[in-house]
Each structure stands twice: as C-alpha cells, then as structure tokens.
Amino acid sequence: MRLTAIRGTRDLLPEELVRWRAVEETAREVFGRYGYREIRTPLFEATELFVRGVGAGTDIVEKEMYTFEDRGGRSLTLRPEGTAAVVRACLEHNLFAELPVLKLYYIGPMYRYERPQAGRYREFWQAGVEAFGSDDPALDAEVILCAYDFLTGLGLRSLTIHLNSLGDEERQTYVQALREYLAPHWDRLPARDRERFEKNPLRMLDSKEEITRALIQEAPQVLDFLSEKSRHHLETVCRLLEREGVPYRVNPHIVRGLDYYTHTVFEVTAEGLGAQDAVLAGGRYDHLVEEVGGRPTPGVGFAAGVDRLLLALEAQGVAPEPGPELDLYIAVIGEVRAEALALATRLRRAGYRVDLEFLGRSLRAQMKTAHKRNVPLVALLGEDELREQRATLRDMRSGEQRSVSLEELIPAVAQMLSHSNPN
RNA sequence: GUGAGUGUAGCUCAGGCCGGUAGAGCGGCUUGACUGUGGAUCAAGUGGUCGUGGGUUCGAGUCCCAUCACUCACCCCA
Numbered sequence: 366m367r368l369t370a371i372r373g374t375r376d377l378l379p380e381e382l383v384r385w386r387a388v389e390e391t392a393r394e395v396f397g398r399y400g401y402r403e404i405r406t407p408l409f410e411a412t413e414l415f416v417r418g419v420g421a422g423t424d425i426v427e428k429e430m431y432t433f434e435d436r437g438g439r440s441l442t443l444r445p446e447g448t449a450a451v452v453r454a455c456l457e458h459n460l461f462a463e464l465p466v467l468k469l470y471y472i473g474p475m476y477r478y479e480r481p482q483a484g485r486y487r488e489f490w491q492a493g494v495e496a497f498g499s500d501d502p503a504l505d506a507e508v509i510l511c512a513y514d515f516l517t518g519l520g521l522r523s524l525t526i527h528l529n530s531l532g533d534e535e536r537q538t539y540v541q542a543l544r545e546y547l548a549p550h551w552d553r554l555p556a557r558d559r560e561r562f563e564k565n566p567l568r569m570l571d572s573k574e575e576i577t578r579a580l581i582q583e584a585p586q587v588l589d590f591l592s593e594k595s596r597h598h599l600e601t602v603c604r605l606l607e608r609e610g611v612p613y614r615v616n617p618h619i620v621r622g623l624d625y626y627t628h629t630v631f632e633v634t635a636e637g638l639g640a641q642d643a644v645l646a647g648g649r650y651d652h653l654v655e656e657v658g659g660r661p662t663p664g665v666g667f668a669a670g671v672d673r674l675l676l677a678l679e680a681q682g683v684a685p686e687p688g689p690e691l692d693l694y695i696a697v698i699g700e701v702r703a704e705a706l707a708l709a710t711r712l713r714r715a716g717y718r719v720d721l722e723f724l725g726r727s728l729r730a731q732m733k734t735a736h737k738r739n740v741p742l743v744a745l746l747g748e749d750e751l752r753e754q755r756a757t758l759r760d761m762r763s764g765e766q767r768s769v770s771l772e773e774l775i776p777a778v779a780q781m782l783s784h785s786n787p788n
Numbered sequence: 789g790u791g792a793g794u795g796u797a798g799c800u801c802a803g804g805c806c807g808g809u810a811g812a813g814c815g816g817c818u819u820g821a822c823u824g825u826g827g828a829u830c831a832a833g834u835g836g837u838c839g840u841g842g843g844u845u846c847g848a849g850u851c852c853c854a855u856c857a858c859u860c861a862c863c864c865c866a
Contacts, residue, residue, distance in 0.1 A: 369839095372857070424864055428789075446866085479864065480789075491866060557863080573862080622865060632866095643866060670866030698824055728824050730817090736826035737816095747824065761826070 373479070373487025381675075383687045388519060388674055389472055392492040395515045399507065401470040401494050406450040408474065412440040418449030418657050420624025422564065429477040443476035446623065447493050447668055448650070449657060455497065456659045466498040472671070484641035484673045493647070493668035497654070500663040502598045505629040505649055506605035508665050512645055513611045516633065519674060520683040523636035524644075527616040528606075530599040531567075532591045533627045533651070539590040540566050546584050553580075570618040586617050598628050625650040629665065635673075637680030644677055645669035692782060694735040695721035698728055698747035705746050708756070708771070715775050717782075735761065742781055744774070760784070 370376055377385060393403070412432050419425050431443040444450055451469055455461055460469075472492040479485060494511060496504055509526065516524055532539065543566050547554070554562065558577045561568040569577055570584075591599065599615075606613055613631075621630050630648035638644070647667025654662040678684070693712060697705045705721050712719045720738075722731050728745075735743045745757035756774060759766045760781055769777040 369857075429864075475866080477865080480862095481858085482860065482862095485865075489866070493866090568864095640861065641865070646866060668866060673866060696825080727819085729822085729826080730819090732826040733817095734826085743826085745825075749824080757825090759825075764826090766825085 371487075373481040375486065375488075380687075384675055384678070384685065385671070387685050388671055388678075389492070391518050392470070392472060392515060392669075395511065395518050396470040396492075396494055398514075399468070399494070399511045401468040401496075401511075404451055404454060404469040404471055405473065406444075406447075406454050406471070408476075409441045409443050410450055410453065412442040414449050414453055414657065415442055415445060418452065418625065418653060419446060423622060423624055425477065425622065429479055431476045431478055445477045446475055447471050447473070447491055448495060448623075448625070448653065448666060451495050452654055452657045452659070452664075456654070456657065461497060461654075461659065461662055464498070466496065466504075468494065468496045470494045482641065483639040484670070484676055486672060490671035491668040492671055493666060495664055495666035497662050497664040500649075500651060502601035502629075503605060505598075505602045505665050506609070508647065508667060509602070509606060509613070509631060510609055510611055512631075512633065512647070512667050512669070515669065516635075516645065516674075519678060520681075521635060521644075521674070521677055522681060525634050526611065526613040527619045527632045527634070528599075528602070528613045529587065529615065529617055529619040529630050530591060530595055530628050531587060531620070531626055531630055531648075532595040535590050535592050535595065536627075539585070539587050542585045542590065543567070543569070547580065550580055567620045570620050581618070588615075588617055595628060602629055621646065621648060625653040625656065627651045631667070635677040635681075638673060638677055641673065643670070644673045689739045689741055690718065691720055691738055691740045692717040693719050693742045693744055693778060694731075694738065694740040695719065695744045695746055696728055696731040696735065697722040697725075698745070701746050701748060701751050704751055708744065708746060708774070712775065712778065717778065742778065744778075 412430070415430065416426055421427075425445050430445055433441055435441055451471060455467065455469075460467055470493065473490065474488050475491050476488055478487060481487060492515075494508065496508060509528075513526065544562065547562060547566070547569070551559070551562070553576055555574045555576060558569055558572055558574055561572065570581055570587075572578060572581070588596075588599075603613070603615070619630055619632050621632075626648040628649040628651070631646065632643050633645040634642045635644045636642075645667055647665070649663070649665040651663040652661070653664060654660070695705050695709055709719045709721050720740075722734075732743065741761055743759045743761060745759065750756050750768070754771050755768050756771060757766060757768050758774075758777060758781055767777075
C-alpha cells in the first residue's frame with residue numbers, strides 16, 4: 366500500500382507555507398513588542414509532567430495523549446500543550462530567579478489523539494505566551510491586549526473575546542452550589558451531562574444539550590460566588606481592557622479544559638470556522654508552578670491555534686499577496702551550462718534569487734517556466750551572447766529587452782529590477 | 789470513543805440502481821503552427837493498480853464483507 370501521512374497529520378507544502386510564515390512572523394513581532402522572548406522545549410517530556418501540569422482527571426490526560434515507552438523503559442508523552450513544558454524548563458534552568466517578571470513565548474506543534482475534523486488535527490500548531498511572577502490584574506489585561514494585537518495584526522475580523530473568572534479557593538464552593546442546584550433535575554439530565562455532573566460539573570456550563578442549557582440559565586453564577594478579592598481582580602481586568610479599547614464580553618459559561626486555571630479565563634472565537642471556532646484561549650494559573658514542583662509563582666498566558674488562525678483567515682478572505690519567489694531566471698541556449706552556472710553564482714552571491722535551466726529544453730519552454738514562476742527578469746545566455754561576453758536581459762512585465770556585457774550585468778540587473786518593482 | 793456522508797486522472801466530477809474493453813471538463817508537461825523568446829489561440833502527444841484487501845461471478849469501477857483515509861457533527865479543545 367502507498368505510504369501516506371498518518372491520520373490527523375498533514376504536509377505543509379511550499380505554497381501554504383507562505384501564509385504560515387506570515388502568521389509566525391506576526392506572532393514573533395507582536396510578542397516581541399510586549400517583551401516576550403522565545404523558548405523552545407522538546408516535543409516530548411516525561412508523562413508525569415503533563416499528568417501533574419494539565420491535571421490527571423482531564424480528557425487530555427485521560428484519553429488524548431500520545432504516550433509511549435522508550436527503549437530505556439521511561440514513560441514519555443508527546444506534548445499535548447505548551448505551558449507545562451515551559452514551566453518545567455524555567456524550573457530546570459532557574460529562569461524565575463533571573464527576572465522578577467519572566468515573559469516567554471513559543472511556537473510549535475502539539476499532539477492530541479482526537480478524531481480529526483474541521484480545524485482539529487492530531488498534530489496541530491500553537492503559538493503562545495506565558496508571563497510569570499506577578500498576580501497583578503494589569504498583567505492579565507496586558508496578556509489579553511497582546512492576544513488582541515496579535516489577532517488583529519493578522520488581519521482577522523469578526524472576533525469575540527469571551528472573558529470569565531473561575532476565582533480561586535471559592536471555586537469549590539461554587540461547584541458545590543452548582544451540584545446542589547442541579548441534583549433535583551438529575552432525572553432530566555442527558556447521560557452525557559450526568560457524567561459531567563460527577564466528574565467536572567463546570568463543564569455543564571458550556572453543554573450543548575438543550576435541557577441542560579435551559580437549566581443553566583437559572584443556575585447559580587460563578588460571578589456571584591467570587592470573593593471580594595477575585596471580584597476586584599476581574600473588575601480591574603475589565604476596566605483596563607475598556608480603557609485600551611479591547612472589545613470583550615463577560616461570559617460566565619467559559620470554562621477551560623485544563624485544570625490549572627484560576628481567576629481570569631478567556632477564549633477568542635472567530636467567524637467562519639464551523640464547530641471548532643475557538644482560535645485562541647488562555648487564562649491565569651497561579652498554582653501551576655507549585656504543582657510541577659517549584660516555589661509558588663503566579664502566571665498568566667494564552668495559546669493560539671495556528672492551524673485555526675489560518676482557516677479563519679482563509680474563511681474571512683484575508684490572503685497576503687505571495688510575491689515572486691525568484692528575481693531572475695537564466696535561460697540557456699546551446700552548450701553554455703558552465704557559463705550559465707557561473708553567472709548564477711555571481712548573481713546569487715550578490716544577493717539575488719536565481720534559478721536556471723537544467724533540462725536543455727527549447728527557449729520557448731524556458732520562457733514559459735519563467736512566466737509561470739512569475740519571475741520579473743530573464744537573462745538569456747546563448748552561444749551568440751557568449752562569443753561577445755554579453756547576455757540579453759528581458760523585463761518580463763514590459764517585454765523590453767537589452768543586451769548587456771557580462772561585466773555590467775549586476776548593476777544592469779539591479780537597475781531593471783528596481784524599475785519593474787517600483788516599491 | 790459515537791453517528792452520518794464520501795473515496796474513479798493533478799483538480800472538479802460522470803459512470804454505480806440494472807456487472808460486459810475506464811470517460812468528460814479544467815489544469816500540467818512535451819512538441820509543433822511560430823529556426824533563439826512567456827502571456828492569447830489552435831493541433832498532436834502525454835495521464836488511472838477506480839483508496840486497500842478479500843468474497844460472489846465466466847467476467848467487478850459497479851454487488852457483498854472487511855479495512856484504511858477524508859469530510860461534517862457529537863465529544864473534546866487551540
């Protein structure tokens with residue numbers, strides 16, 4: 366049988382990578398403006414890191430991890446998300462001691478064993494930021510601001526920022542209240558939501574079951590259970606976002622699937638994506654560092670799904686013009702390949718992107734290739750030209766053509782390129 | 789993990805009910821009309837283990853079973 370990319374993974378071909386790189390560049394640029402520095406961690410880690418970091422009871426850990434044993438009998442897992450590994454690296458290299466507020470970003474593939482569907486892959490890319498060391502709500506606001514600048518910087522429109530707070534210690538009180546409210550309705554609950562009721566009642570808040578949704582309408586709200594301090598934290602975040610002109614909606618039904626969140630949680634959805642419309646999500650995680658084995662260190666961050674961002678950009682018709690991949694194509698006629706290669710080398714070392722003919726095809730075929738590749742300039746090198754140590758330069762846009770001595774070729778190329786490309 | 793739909797040329801798809809020599813449109817490449825010049829036009833050439841494996845049959849793209857993949861939704865999440 367023919368070998369193919371395995372389920373849920375895919376190849377990114379040269380054409381698509383133009384857009385991928387644009388997204389990555391925007392991420393680096395915007396994150397850099399907010400003071401984040403890049404970190405890269407391994408694609409796999411000790412399984413235990415994710416069990417402790419993400420949470421033993423979460424779906425991610427229970428049924429979605431790529432876990433395997435290496436030849437030394439260690440249990441390893443392909444990272445299902447980025448935050449836990451970043452925390453591990455910071456602890457290992459004592460980065461928290463270096464700066465009182467430590468800001469790091471990452472871009473890379475993550476792995477989850479899920480059924481693939483629109484906007485969901487088993488190997489998918491995330492770009493995320495983590496800010497450690499401060500529990501100031503201004504940092505939460507700044508992280509959301511950074512996310513907002515990133516998304517709008519990509520050209521995305523029709524975004525909704527959902528904001529909520531899960532509080533901290535009071536979360537347990539709320540969960541209990543939610544259970545007490547729902548318990549009398551047990552008989553009416555769909556099987557799925559009964560499971561949630563037992564395992565993770567917060568999940569019922571974003572249930573898609575009609576009956577549950579109706580019940581949730583009347584249910585006690587997280588926001589009413591927040592402590593004075595937590596409420597103040599949320600209010601400050603809101604006030605700062607308003608002041609900076611970031612549109613958001615407080616949505617008490619936003620819950621996250623990872624256990625480590627406290628206080629602020631947020632999710633950004635984009636239009637045109639189908640069922641998987643969350644394009645970026647994050648929040649505060651004040652206990653995660655401790656959970657992974659460090660001293661108590663607050664943190665806040667987000668992760669954006671690069672694959673989904675690209676789908677959303679496509680759905681919203683935001684397509685950057687690709688621009689030519691080559692500056693010049695050398696068309697070769699007759700036995701002049703050594704000279705053609707030498708010419709290409711000279712031009713390349715002068716900084717131009719150059720390709721040339723290797724198949725000995727007709728000039729017509731070569732011109733077609735140059736045209737198809739959208740090359741602005743073609744240098745014609747044949748035995749006639751070579752005798753006089755000259756080449757013919759053709760501007761593919763205007764059709765204008767002139768003979769240039771090989772010595773003056775580079776300045777002539779520079780001049781013709783600047784002409785045909787007036788920006 | 790659950791459910792539904794779909795796999796035939798590079799792309800979009802017909803053929804399938806009712807088994808009998810694999811097709812169309814678009815695109816790619818090569819050559820020519822046009823001796824060393826792209827875009828437009830025309831002509832010729834070039835392309836498929838019908839997802840894979842098995843079964844039924846004299847004969848399977850077509851019927852049956854299995855399997856893999858894709859799509860969408862659930863679930864979950866970025």
